[in-house]
Amino acid sequence: MKKIINKESDVVEEMLSGYLEAYGRYYERISLQNAFLFKGRRRGKVSLVIGGGSGHEPLFGGFVGEGLADAVACGNIFASPNPQTILETAKAVDEGKGVLFLYGNYAGDNLNFDMAEELCEMYDIKTAHVRVWDDCASAPKERMQDRRGIAGDVYLIKIAGAACDAGLELNEVLRVAEKARDSINTIGLATSPGSIPGVDKPTFELEEDEIEFGMGLHGEPGIERTTMKPANELVDRMYGLIKKEMDLQESDEVALLVNGLGSTTLLELNTVYFELSKHLRKDKLKVHDAEIKSYCTCQEMGGFSITILRLDDELKKYYDTACFSPYYARGEIS
Amino acid sequence: MKTMNIEQTTDLLIYVCDAIIDSKSYLTEIDSKIGDGDHGVGMSGGMEKAKVALQARRPFPDVNTAFKTMGLMMLNTMGGASGVIFGSLFLSGVKNMDTITELDGEKLTQILRNALEEIKARGGANIGDKTMIDALEPAVEAMESCDNKDLSSLLGTACIAADEGVENTKNYIARFGRAKSLMERAVGYQDAGATSVAIIFHAMVEYVDAL
Numbered sequence: 001m002k003k004i005i006n007k008e009s010d011v012v013e014e015m016l017s018g019y020l021e022a023y024g025r026y027y028e029r030i031s032l033q034n035a036f037l038f039k040g041r042r043r044g045k046v047s048l049v050i051g052g053g054s055g056h057e058p059l060f061g062g063f064v065g066e067g068l069a070d071a072v073a074c075g076n077i078f079a080s081p082n083p084q085t086i087l088e089t090a091k092a093v094d095e096g097k098g099v100l101f102l103y104g105n106y107a108g109d110n111l112n113f114d115m116a117e118e119l120c121e122m123y124d125i126k127t128a129h130v131r132v133w134d135d136c137a138s139a140p141k142e143r144m145q146d147r148r149g150i151a152g153d154v155y156l157i158k159i160a161g162a163a164c165d166a167g168l169e170l171n172e173v174l175r176v177a178e179k180a181r182d183s184i185n186t187i188g189l190a191t192s193p194g195s196i197p198g199v200d201k202p203t204f205e206l207e208e209d210e211i212e213f214g215m216g217l218h219g220e221p222g223i224e225r226t227t228m229k230p231a232n233e234l235v236d237r238m239y240g241l242i243k244k245e246m247d248l249q250e251s252d253e254v255a256l257l258v259n260g261l262g263s264t265t266l267l268e269l270n271t272v273y274f275e276l277s278k279h280l281r282k283d284k285l286k287v288h289d290a291e292i293k294s295y296c297t298c299q300e301m302g303g304f305s306i307t308i309l310r311l312d313d314e315l316k317k318y319y320d321t322a323c324f325s326p327y328y329a330r331g332e333i334s
Numbered sequence: 335m336k337t338m339n340i341e342q343t344t345d346l347l348i349y350v351c352d353a354i355i356d357s358k359s360y361l362t363e364i365d366s367k368i369g370d371g372d373h374g375v376g377m378s379g380g381m382e383k384a385k386v387a388l389q390a391r392r393p394f395p396d397v398n399t400a401f402k403t404m405g406l407m408m409l410n411t412m413g414g415a416s417g418v419i420f421g422s423l424f425l426s427g428v429k430n431m432d433t434i435t436e437l438d439g440e441k442l443t444q445i446l447r448n449a450l451e452e453i454k455a456r457g458g459a460n461i462g463d464k465t466m467i468d469a470l471e472p473a474v475e476a477m478e479s480c481d482n483k484d485l486s487s488l489l490g491t492a493c494i495a496a497d498e499g500v501e502n503t504k505n506y507i508a509r510f511g512r513a514k515s516l517m518e519r520a521v522g523y524q525d526a527g528a529t530s531v532a533i534i535f536h537a538m539v540e541y542v543d544a545l
Contacts, residue, residue, distance in 0.1 A: 009379060053414070076379065078372045079414030107511045108415035111457060115418055139514075146514060196375060199362060203371050218370030221516050 001195050001202075008198025012054045012076055019061060023326050026065060034081065035089040037071035038064050038325075046164045046173045047071070047093040050102045050157055051086060052109060053078040055197070056217065058327035059153055059296045065325030068161040069102070077196050078218055078298075080108035086116035090125055098126035098170035100177065102160055104149025105131035128174045132156055134186040134307065136245040137214025137223050150217055151259040151296040152184040155309045155319075158330065162318035180315055186259075186307040187242045189234060190215035190222070194262055194301030203298070213237065217261070217298045231268070235275035238306055243283070246308060250284040255319060257307040260294030264302050269294075272304055288316065295328070336484060337436040338542070343397045344388055346541045347404050347424075351385035353537035354378055354530065361533075365526035368513040373416060373526040380412035380420065397434035401427060401445065415511060416527065419453055419466060423534075426452035439483040446474045463509035464520065466527030469499035473535055489539035496532040503528045 005011050016034055020027050027036045034054075041047075051073035052060045061072045073081035073089040080103075081089075090099045099120065103109045110131065117127045133144060134152025160177040168176065190212045193202035204219030206212060211234070214222025248254070258273045260266075269292045280287055288311055296305070311319060322331020338346060354361075355378045362374030384407040394400040405425025409417055427449035428434070434441055450470050459465040461472075476495035477488045503525035511527075513520045 008375075009382075075413035076372075076376065078370055079376050079412065079417070082410050082413040082417050084410040085413070106415075107457075108413065108417070111415050111418040112413060115456075196372060199371065199375065201362070201366060201371070203366065216370075218372075219366075220370065220513075221519060 001200055003195070003197050005197050011197045012074065015054065016061070016074060026326070030071065030088055030092045033085045033088045034074040035072060035085050035092075036061070036064065037089070037093050038066070038069070040066060041070045041093065042165050044095050044097065045167055046097045046170050047090070047095060047099045048102060048157070048161050048164045049073065049086070049089050049093065049099050051075065051081045051089070051113070052103050053080060055299060056297055062295075062325055062327035063154070063157045065323065065328070067165055067321055067323030068325055068328065069157055070164070080106065080112045083112050083115040083119055086113060087119040087123075090116065090120050090127070091123060094125045098128065100160060100164065100170065100173050101127060101129040102156060102177065103129070103131060104153060105133040105145070106148060126170055128170055130156065130160070130174065130177045130181055132181060134181075134184045135188065135214075135216065136185045136242065137187055138216060138220065141245070148216055148220070150186050150188060151257055151305045151307045152181075152186045154257060154259075154295050154328070155184050155255065155307065156180050158323060159315060159318045161323060162321040165321065166318070176314065176318065180309070183310045183315060184307060185242055185246050186305050187213075187238045188215060188217070188222070188261070188303060188305035189213050189238060190261065190301065190303040191228070192263065192300075192302035193219060194298035197299070203301075211303070215303070217296065217301070231271045232275045235272055235279070235306075239276060239279045242306060242308055243279075246310060248283060248285060248308070248310075251286055253286040253288050253311045253316070255289040255309040255311060256280075256287065256291070257295070258292045259296050259305045259307060261301040261303040261305065262294065262297040263300040264294070264304050266292065269304055272306070276306065289319070337438040338485065338545075339436060340394055340397055340400065341392070342545065343437050344392050344394060344400045346538060347400055348385055348388050349541040350534050350537045351381040351388070353533050354381040355385070357533050361526055361530060364524060364529055368508065368516055368520045368523045369511060369526055372414065373530070376412050376414050376416045377420065377530055380408040380417060383407045383411045397437050398428040398431060401425070415457070419457055419527065420530065422453050422456060423449045423470075439477075439485045439488045442485065443474070443477040443488065446470070446477065450474050457510065459510050462506055464503050464506040464513060464525045465510050466525070466531045468503045468506070468525065469496040469528035469531035472496065472499045473531065485542050486539065489535060489542055493532070493535045493539050496535045500524050500528045500532045
């Protein structure tokens with residue numbers, strides 16, 4: 001595998017350093033940790049700390065910024081950050097109003113963030129957490145808490161960041177964030193594997209003409225492996241699944257994200273949205289906002305996901321506020 | 335082999351680090367089958383850092399500090415589920431124990447029992463969930479029920495139990511981690527975490543037998 005890296009063990013450190021060198025006007029590194037904060041963050045509010053494994057860029061670090069997360073704790077490749085890094089990150093941005101941790105629902109993240117919350121308690125930092133579990137292919141509805149977090153992170157960081165900026169107390173930020181979390185669903189499809197930088201073997205194997213519905217971001221098996229089909233058939237199937245999952249009804253107001261997993265081109269992603277838009281019109285959904293980009297990736301993994309956020313007036317209010325990071329911007333001037 | 339002094343225990347821990355570092359690609363391969371393939375990289379990365387710390391900070395005032403150093407390095411460098419779980423294996427085992435300057439079979443058994451309890455409490459896994467517990471719990475139980483408290487005998491028994499535990503994980507559906515979503519498709523494959531536990535026990539007995 002050709003990969004533009006130096007030593008495998010330095011990958012995360014060097015990637016972070018590059019990002020922080022380039023965007024140093026926005027960010028400041030947190031003391032000796034693989035973590036950084038947004039220098040222009042609003043003060044005197046609940047702090048939003050996000051985190052997760054590296055290798056999914058622009059998630060998670062690319063979502064630290066104005067109206068977004070205040071800081072990020074970065075783990076090794078596809079591995080959660082450690083408790084010490086998370087603690088230092090929380091300490092660096094806590095304003096005495098508490099810290100909301102937002103991360104994907106994976107065994108490693110849960111263990112490390114739980115431990116970090118215990119450590120925060122020793123420093124009298126109030127904490128709460130929301131685990132993102134938007135991937136409706138990763139477990140049935142009855143086992144919602146077994147589901148993984150994927151591209152839905154984007155919407156949740158946006159809304160939680162806005163709720164923090166609005167000056168809500170920790171318990172209110174938590175309520176809004178949980179409501180947003182429960183209004184987001186994602187379904188993905190993989191066409192080719194990603195890789196761990198420095199590891200020659202791909203993260204999973206798919207035949208040239210095969211795809212897998214519902215495959216996880218790290219190659220976790222999905223719900224069905226089948227042969228490659230035209231875009232309309234792929235989207236029909238995926239939209240059908242997510243519509244049923246969310247019980248979408250006429251005139252429901254939604255935001256949509258077609259997210260590329262790494263190597264899938266904008267040409268393909270736009271084609272996906274073209275197909276998706278037919279369903280949206282047919283079902284008379286009110287599209288409040290839509291986006292086609294690669295936010296939640298797994299190196300050169302091929303495929304895409306469709307995320308739908310169902311909005312009510314409260315969520316829309318937070319969704320609509322302006323925000324900015326080098327990779328994500330919403331609002332008047334974006 | 336009745337006991338090990340602080341220096342020998344430090345060497346033992348470094349030997350364990352090397353065994354995991356050497357198993358990087360093997361663990362990656364096992365984890366790639368049903369996990370996300372990061373176990374080998376994560377474990378060997380943590381062990382490399384632990385080894386550096388053990389070498390740099392020796393001699394230690396007691397066995398406890400050597401174990402703690404290893405556990406903390408893993409916990410604070412690895413991340414992932416393995417960082418907490420395997421960090422705890424070394425860190426929490428000695429947490430409430432009196433200062434140890436000579437490590438004997440009974441004390442090592444106690445350390446591993448403490449660690450097992452902490453890991454179960456933290457991660458919530460039990461036997462049959464296709465995790466490292468499937469190797470660690472039988473190994474600890476085998477040590478506890480072994481009449482001969484010689485380090486070599488104890489660790490030899492633990493190895494057999496851990497290996498059986500690894501074999502058993504092939505029969506299980508995973509209840510934790512990324513293999514969970516595979517359901518019955520995970521059957522037939524061994525758990526990478528349990529494999530690491532077995533590697534750690536084999537390394538310990540190898541070191542002790544070579545003394």
